[in-house]
Amino acid sequence: MIEVKNLQKAFGGNMVLKGVTETIEKGEKIAIIGPSGSGKSTFLRCLNRLEEPTGGEIWFEGKDITAKDCDINRIRRKMGMVFQHFNLFPHLTVKQNITLAPVNLKLQTQAEADEKAMRLLERIGLADKADAYPNKLSGGQKQRIAIVRALAMEPEVMLFDEPTSALDPEMVGEVLDLIRELAREGMTMVIVTHEMGFAREVSTRVLFMDDGCVMEQNEPHALFASPQNPRLKSFLSKVL
Ligand code: ADP
Numbered sequence: 268m269i270e271v272k273n274l275q276k277a278f279g280g281n282m283v284l285k286g287v288t289e290t291i292e293k294g295e296k297i298a299i300i301g302p303s304g305s306g307k308s309t310f311l312r313c314l315n316r317l318e319e320p321t322g323g324e325i326w327f328e329g330k331d332i333t334a335k336d337c338d339i340n341r342i343r344r345k346m347g348m349v350f351q352h353f354n355l356f357p358h359l360t361v362k363q364n365i366t367l368a369p370v371n372l373k374l375q376t377q378a379e380a381d382e383k384a385m386r387l388l389e390r391i392g393l394a395d396k397a398d399a400y401p402n403k404l405s406g407g408q409k410q411r412i413a414i415v416r417a418l419a420m421e422p423e424v425m426l427f428d429e430p431t432s433a434l435d436p437e438m439v440g441e442v443l444d445l446i447r448e449l450a451r452e453g454m455t456m457v458i459v460t461h462e463m464g465f466a467r468e469v470s471t472r473v474l475f476m477d478d479g480c481v482m483e484q485n486e487p488h489a490l491f492a493s494p495q496n497p498r499l500k501s502f503l504s505k506v507l
């Protein structure tokens with residue numbers, strides 16, 4: 268589904284991604300772990316070109332999406348993104364937040380989008396919040412709404428950047444439960460997370476990033492049970 272070839276990203280003279288090569292297959296659940304500043308968010312944001320790569324290529328479903336003539340907005344519709352700080356539109360109701368993109372892009376009529384939004388809200392038990400504004404919601408509710416807002420576009424892959432890092436501890440579970448459910452349904456996902464238990468339990472593969480490189484990767488049980496790279500060992504000794 269996604270092929271990343273020698274991906275590089277520099278901010279000025281700061282090389283943040285130093286040549287990452289990865290293939291992500293349909294149905295995989297990739298967890299990205301690693302210390303702060305190692306390039307995890309930059310990697311994720313390059314996948315849908317929220318950051319412009321400074322070198323290398325990214326292919327999505329057989330298309331070079333780093334090519335000059337690529338219509339990146341078409342591609343972005345297929346890649347749902349969920350951020351640490353939810354990024355809901357504060358001046359729109361919950362339902363309007365969910366229907367805005369599909370209606371503006373003429374993918375759904377307002378009536379279709381409304382109906383879909385209500386189904387998604389029912390699924391997460393928040394149908395009664397359809398007409399509320401985001402500032403009336405808890406962090407966990409906001410993040411679950413941000414997730415279903417992304418789902419309303421019927422993406423092929425979901426990208427999560429530390430979706431639970433900004434939450435009070437008692438709200439982490441409800442958000443992880445929803446992501447776990449999507450994983451079980453077969454959604455392809457890439458998730459940057461500090462939740463090692465979640466990474467171990469839900470992911471099919473863990474990538475350890477450090478210093479702009481993927482230093483080690485493995486299926487989760489092996490990676491956590493027998494890390495090879497000294498930096499991964501040291502990282503795990505601090506977070507586990
Ligand atoms: P992580 O998500 O692993 O904590 P990031 O990808 O956010 O790491 O950041 C990696 C490095 O890139 C950091 O040194 C950070 O300061 C730098 N960086 C990230 N975004 C920008 C930006 N927009 N402008 C300049 N430097 C940036």
Ligand code: MG
Nearest residue numbers: 307308309429
């Ligand atoms: Mg980050």
